[in-house]
Amino acid sequence: MTPEDLELDPSFFLSHQPLTLYRLARARYANLSGIGAAMAPGRWNRRGEEAIYTSTEMGVPILERLVHTPRELIPSNLALMKIGVSGNWESHKNAIIDPKTGGCFWFYRSLAEAKDAFRNGPLMFTAGIRPFAVAVLSVIVPVWNAVLFPQGIAFWEHVSLDTSLTTNIE
């Protein structure tokens, strides 16, 4: 079975509240601006769209890096960020939504579904509701990753960076 065939259960997000996400970045950029991906987009955002690439598992950002980069080329100035996501969620078929803020955390249950959506338009405008986060499957392990969009509705009401938990790694 390849990652393309996998389908994960989004009930994960309701059973892991408040949710913690992890991101690996240079310590200088350990913030929630999303500007790096706006300048140099990844798989799930387009140029000019601020985005933050995270995972629900602590080891996965490092693993995603090691897939493409020999260990001896991992930069010496990285930090592992812990990002909190909280809200008073209502569960929907493809999302959890906080009715008070309008904040939406959208799920793509499979890579194929996410790829189709991305072909048809930016994920940050999914379903026309500008989610502040979109969950997508990791391409390398059966784990949810999440792309955060600071321009999404109610991003700053639901997403926070705990700087006391930001860890410099070597």
Add this chain to the structure above:
Amino acid sequence: MMRYQALVSRTVDAFGDEIKASRWLSLPNRDLSGQTPLQAVQSSGYDLHVLEPILTRIEHGVDY
């Protein structure tokens, strides 16, 4: 010479380490169709912009 120094300086800044920067510059890179970053910069007349998106992804953790 100044342009080469600018290349080394930018790369060391991104990797936080001279040895890692030097290795990265001399290894084939899949984002550069198998060229090394040094080859890509040399063939562009030392235009550092050819490496900037790759270095930015490394620094900002845009890994997937």
